[in-house]
Amino acid sequence: ILNVEQSPQSLHVQEGDSTNFTCSFPSSNFYALHWYRWETAKSPEALFVMTLNGDEKKKGRISATLNTKEGYSYLYIKGSQPEDSATYLCALASNTGKLIFGQGTTLQVKP
Amino acid sequence: GAVVSQHPSWVICKSGTSVKIECRSLDFQATTMFWYRQFPKQSLMLMATSNEGSKATYEQGVEKDKFLINHASLTLSTLTVTSAHPEDSSFYICSASRKPSEETQYFGPGTRLLVL
Numbered sequence: 001i002l003n004v005e006q007s008p009q010s011l012h013v014q015e016g017d018s019t020n021f022t023c024s025f026p027s028s029n030f031y032a033l034h035w036y037r038w039e040t041a042k043s044p045e046a047l048f049v050m051t052l053n054g055d056e057k058k059k060g061r062i063s064a065t066l067n068t069k070e071g072y073s074y075l076y077i078k079g080s081q082p083e084d085s086a087t088y089l090c091a092l093a094s095n096t097g098k099l100i101f102g103q104g105t106t107l108q109v110k111p
Numbered sequence: 112g113a114v115v116s117q118h119p120s121w122v123i124c125k126s127g128t129s130v131k132i133e134c135r136s137l138d139f140q141a142t143t144m145f146w147y148r149q150f151p152k153q154s155l156m157l158m159a160t161s162n163e164g165s166k167a168t169y170e171q172g173v174e175k176d177k178f179l180i181n182h183a184s185l186t187l188s189t190l191t192v193t194s195a196h197p198e199d200s201s202f203y204i205c206s207a208s209r210k211p212s213e214e215t216q217y218f219g220p221g222t223r224l225l226v227l
Binding site (some may be wrong): 004032034036041042043044045046049051089091093096097098099100101102103104 | 115143145147152153154155156157160204206208214215216217218219220221
């Protein structure tokens, strides 16, 4: 059974702080890794789909890196804002479209 | 673009009744739809994958006769929880992909089911 682990489980930071969290996954037979942001009472929002080892993607103040050989991805948020408060999910994708999700990292940004 | 809706957003029902949850892609045609559920403090777990016009593919441990999936059109998939029991109480959420080659899945807001 494939296991996707995210750490930390939760994080509290002050507005303006930069932060990062980790997604770990089995490195064998890697296909793709997804990152989603999930705000309470809303739909999960796709952030990144990462496929290549060494990939780095950026969307505004959020960026992500990927290391498929060692099986991890980092998500970085620069200068956190209260509106960044959400649960960030990573998911390992297969070539059939199936996603195996981690438990998420819940970020709380205090003004 | 790529908006997915779900209805209802929450439902309470008595044990033994059936509940239908709808998942609609509002501004695109979804070749594939996925159904997930999430128990408290656990990850989203894939239940089944459905392609329009064909039978759904269920994940191991998910009873296909209990969780009926219909994907009759390119914009609508339904999940029916038949003879629901308290242990079926969970958060059910669907996603859709626009085309087989597109990696991104677009999620609905989810349905919270409570079976009394």
